[in-house]
Amino acid sequence: MTTLSADLWPDVQPETARRLMLAGVESFAERGYHATTTRDIAGAAGMSPAALYVHFPSKAALLFAISRNGHEQTLALVEDVLGRVTGPMERMRLLVEDFVAWHARRHTVARVVQYELNALPEKEYQIVAQLRRKIEQRVREVIADGVESGAFTVGDVGIAARAVLSLGVDVARWYSERTRQTPAELGKEYGELVLRMLGAS
Amino acid sequence: MTTLSADLWPDVQPETARRLMLAGVESFAERGYHATTTRDIAGAAGMSPAALYVHFPSKAALLFAISRNGHEQTLALVEDVLGRVTGPMERMRLLVEDFVAWHARRHTVARVVQYELNALPEKEYQIVAQLRRKIEQRVREVIADGVESGAFTVGDVGIAARAVLSLGVDVARWYSERTRQTPAELGKEYGELVLRMLGAS
Incomplete structure (x- = not known):
């Protein structure tokens, strides 16, 4: 079974990075980029901010x-x-x-x-x-x-x-x-x- | 001479309220609604937050x-x-x-x-x-x-x-x-x- 994030970004690996992108999309769409923190995004993806930085430096x-x-x-x-x-x-x-x-x-x-x-x-x-x-x-x-x-x-x-x-x-x-x-x-x-x-x- | 804000909102009075609306437009357009505070808007209009609340309760x-x-x-x-x-x-x-x-x-x-x-x-x-x-x-x-x-x-x-x-x-x-x-x-x-x-x- 394909996850939603794999369906959205088939060219991105690993799944963790795609999950963060999905959490980012949802947070940015909801409150806008500037009002969203990396902590919000990591939380929405069920991860720690440190885990986010492994995939995205900012x-x-x-x-x-x-x-x-x-x-x-x-x-x-x-x-x-x-x-x-x-x-x-x-x-x-x-x-x-x-x-x-x-x-x-x-x-x-x-x-x-x-x-x-x-x-x-x-x-x-x-x-x-x-x-x-x-x-x-x-x-x-x-x-x-x-x-x-x-x-x-x-x-x-x-x-x-x-x-x-x-x-x-x-x-x-x-x-x-x-x-x-x-x-x-x-x-x-x-x-x-x-x-x-x-x-x- | 008409001010920009009077040109934008001819039906709004007084000019102070229009100035706050203009500052709001510029702040929301720049950083999004959620990332903007009433303090930012009042500051952009050259007013105190208290002066903003006279015209807009929130x-x-x-x-x-x-x-x-x-x-x-x-x-x-x-x-x-x-x-x-x-x-x-x-x-x-x-x-x-x-x-x-x-x-x-x-x-x-x-x-x-x-x-x-x-x-x-x-x-x-x-x-x-x-x-x-x-x-x-x-x-x-x-x-x-x-x-x-x-x-x-x-x-x-x-x-x-x-x-x-x-x-x-x-x-x-x-x-x-x-x-x-x-x-x-x-x-x-x-x-x-x-x-x-x-x-x-």
Whole structure:
């Protein structure tokens, strides 16, 4: 049986580190990064503060692990779509479906990933900002390809890319277990909305 | 000459209360509600904690004032558009232009208004939730009118309304003084994107 934390962070080892990341996500999402102490996080994970420091030298290092991993996962899903299908319409549809579904399914992780960026130390912030620029760049390229081929009609590629990502990111803010649609259903509906927004013909 | 806080909260008196709201917005946006003390806020406003309590009995009361006022302002701009123009296309275009421009121009206030809802005490949360339902209801009605008249084509009115509001709300997250477009320009561009998203013919 897979634990929740192994499901969230399949690339992180050992399980203790993943448990601390999960406790960090829950504490940061509940009270915000600045109001959470490493003692709170260790306690939520059923560990001592000393055990936390074995895996993460500071609260900022734990936030960075959560943030970097979240951005790597979303970049990976975007690149996976680009590797799997061709054509701007099909690429955009699947990209939105997966990006939206990720932000719905992982809404608590995604809130920390998207809303605690400014709490990262400068060097760590730059690494995450680089991942964000790559994600935005991929989306722009798909839109620009579509404009060139006549599949899309948009006034400003940059604003359109920002709007596409905004729709996905904001799902993390409002999605909850009580939402009527499953993450996959919401992704499908948003895929249609986005294609129309881009003037897909 | 109008002060920034009088510009932000024309309906709040006296200026001391507005200065405290501005200091609250800046402190909450910077470090989050839970990590901010009333002493921090009073200090940022150049006052004593006792002077703060004259206007707001608690930190929660100050957050509530900021949150309720922000929601009242956005509901008022939506209702203003509905009172000014008729027809679902024209209503939706202006509504998005004004809603987006407000979230860009007031992005620091809007971040607190949109992202600190869960920090409100239960009774105050319910009052704000009621304002949010009204805003969402107005947007749904415009979309439903458009679907009925054939101006719009959407799969699910509720999801479409959520997407329209999402695009505006998320502007508060990413907009900054360095953004190339002015709030009004961004509003215009988003107005076009939304009309297309709703299948406006």
